[in-house]
Amino acid sequence: MVYKRLLRPANWQDFQRMICSLFERKYNMGVSNLYGRDGEAQHGVDIYFKNVPILGGKNVGIQCKRIDKLRKDIIDAEYEKVCNEFPNPIDIFIIVTTDATKTELQDYSYKKDDPKCEIVFWEKIESDIQLYEDILRSYYKEFIILRDFVSQGNAASKLFVLEFQGTKAEFIITRIPTYEGTFGNGVSFILNLQTKKATYYPIRNKNDLLEIFDHPFDAYAVYHFLQHYNEDNIFADTSIGHQFFIDSKTYDEITKAIEDLNK
Structure with missing residues (x-):
């Protein structure tokens, strides 16, 4: 399959819902996992998956960042909130961003290991979402x-x-x-x-x-x-x-x- 370039979602709400739909499919967990509501403290987590079977029962927290430039200080701030404020167990913390891939930030995130930290950039989202026709048609x-x-x-x-x-x-x-x-x-x-x-x-x-x-x-x-x-x-x-x-x-x-x- 040849992947096409996708426009970034117009607002953070659509971006968050799209990422939730994508990871529900990737993890084969077909229930809504948006964490909290607008205006509630989310402690660094927008989407939460508890006991993901295909990850050996690990708990995953996802932070969605619809921004043009992800920086180290943003990664640090979100990671600290998860470590110090998030009330539920978490083994993997993922920052999903509309920013373009930066290996420097990927390497920086790998140094954080309790919980494990990963960054998913827009190019990866583009290719992953095109594997699921129904999600693609819903948002594009x-x-x-x-x-x-x-x-x-x-x-x-x-x-x-x-x-x-x-x-x-x-x-x-x-x-x-x-x-x-x-x-x-x-x-x-x-x-x-x-x-x-x-x-x-x-x-x-x-x-x-x-x-x-x-x-x-x-x-x-x-x-x-x-x-x-x-x-x-x-x-x-x-x-x-x-x-x-x-x-x-x-x-x-x-x-x-x-x-x-x-x-």
């Missing part, structure tokens, strides 16, 4: 997930299932063979399996997809996705799990195109 609705990328029959067709913005698009791209039985110069179509409508492929203009998709956003998002391929490699590529973003710039372009369409 602009993410497009290509699934079931399979060949049909003689490999002249491809089935696509794209999920984005809470909707799903299912379509097939098919190349009709020439009379001689080869596919080099045949005609290709894109068929929307939901509306049972088709148009020629490759798509020359994004508005062509308005003929087969009911919603303009779906049509334009699919058009954006198809720009990653040409007519030949869309049939040749047999990989599974391609992932693409509709980034904020593209989202704005799609939204503007829809506004222009409605004028």
Whole structure:
């Protein structure tokens, strides 16, 4: 799987909830483990896991830091709170941060061993969260997930299932063979399996997809996705799990195109 860059959460609440969801999955503990409520003293711990089975019953405390620059004095302050104020047993203290990876801080944290201290930087969070499709979609609705990328029959067709913005698009791209039985110069179509409508492929203009998709956003998002391929490699590529973003710039372009369409 090729991992894509994720935007950092817009606020600390979303970051904390996302990290809680991620570690619940990593530790196979499917209950909410957010420690305390807004306004309560948390003594250095935002998320608490008691008796984690896959860690041999160890207790884990996690502090979430949505900051651009983690420093040694911040690590020291949070670690001291856990050691001196946190009322529950703790064997591993993890600081999870949106800061970029710094080996100096990793080495610094390893010197603290009672409890053991670890730092998880944003790059690690990015890669880990993309292992769990449901969590990814919960916090990154602009993410497009290509699934079931399979060949049909003689490999002249491809089935696509794209999920984005809470909707799903299912379509097939098919190349009709020439009379001689080869596919080099045949005609290709894109068929929307939901509306049972088709148009020629490759798509020359994004508005062509308005003929087969009911919603303009779906049509334009699919058009954006198809720009990653040409007519030949869309049939040749047999990989599974391609992932693409509709980034904020593209989202704005799609939204503007829809506004222009409605004028």
